[in-house]
Amino acid sequence: MTIQAKICGLSDVTAVEAAVLNGAAFVGFVFYGPSPRNITPDEAALLTAKVPSHVKKVGLFVDPDEKLIRDVLTTVSLDWIQLHGSESPERVREIRDTYSLPVIKAIKIDSAASLDEIARYDGVADMLLFDAKEPKSMKNALPGGNGLAFDWDLLANATISSPWMLAGGLTAENIAEAVRISGAKIVDTSSGVEFEPGRKNPAAIEAFMAAVAAIDA
Numbered sequence: 001m002t003i004q005a006k007i008c009g010l011s012d013v014t015a016v017e018a019a020v021l022n023g024a025a026f027v028g029f030v031f032y033g034p035s036p037r038n039i040t041p042d043e044a045a046l047l048t049a050k051v052p053s054h055v056k057k058v059g060l061f062v063d064p065d066e067k068l069i070r071d072v073l074t075t076v077s078l079d080w081i082q083l084h085g086s087e088s089p090e091r092v093r094e095i096r097d098t099y100s101l102p103v104i105k106a107i108k109i110d111s112a113a114s115l116d117e118i119a120r121y122d123g124v125a126d127m128l129l130f131d132a133k134e135p136k137s138m139k140n141a142l143p144g145g146n147g148l149a150f151d152w153d154l155l156a157n158a159t160i161s162s163p164w165m166l167a168g169g170l171t172a173e174n175i176a177e178a179v180r181i182s183g184a185k186i187v188d189t190s191s192g193v194e195f196e197p198g199r200k201n202p203a204a205i206e207a208f209m210a211a212v213a214a215i216d217a
């Protein structure tokens, strides 16, 4: 089975092209002011204009209000909404129903207890995404996209009904091990294919996609 990949936090044309040409199934765009990867709806419209329809365009939000979602969706044609904040199951359902788009809900993992969150969102979100919980000690931590991995073993025996993605600190070097341990069928990276936060490295995107393609799942 082929492993699908999402490249998240894209903010320039070269990186979008690298993701598409190297076989990404999803491309992600961040709409969250404090992030170094934040882009405006107009910038996103330009970046997404030439993305072929088989590559799904994901808009990432953190506890968004209606105005932000509307501003983005009236300017950019998105296929998925990713919610990476503290959105409740009720809020996930509301956003899904209001905007008629499928929703990816991020669940932050730092221990076995974090897996209790799965039951709250399974069957509510269309897809779950597991990312490392930002440590309180981390200076300038974002609510996601910190390049941190969590213990993939935690997912190996988890009961998850919804489709799900593995994220958090994934790179060309560790992706095979991460998939082997977690059992992920879809993987997501951002920091692992950057020169620095907010500046994607096309060669690293190519290397990540090659490493994903080489996985014998």
Ligand SMILES: O=C(O)c1ccccc1NCC(=O)[C@H](O)[C@H](O)COP(=O)(O)O
Binding pocket: 008, 009, 030, 032, 035, 036, 037, 038, 060, 062, 084, 129, 131, 142, 143, 144, 145, 146, 147, 148, 167, 168, 169, 170, 188, 189, 190, 191, 192
């Ligand atoms: O990327 C950001 O700046 C960001 C900001 C706020 C919430 C989430 C954010 N990113 C999440 C992602 O890019 C991915 O979905 C994924 O978690 C990748 O994380 P990583 O490879 O560890 O950077």
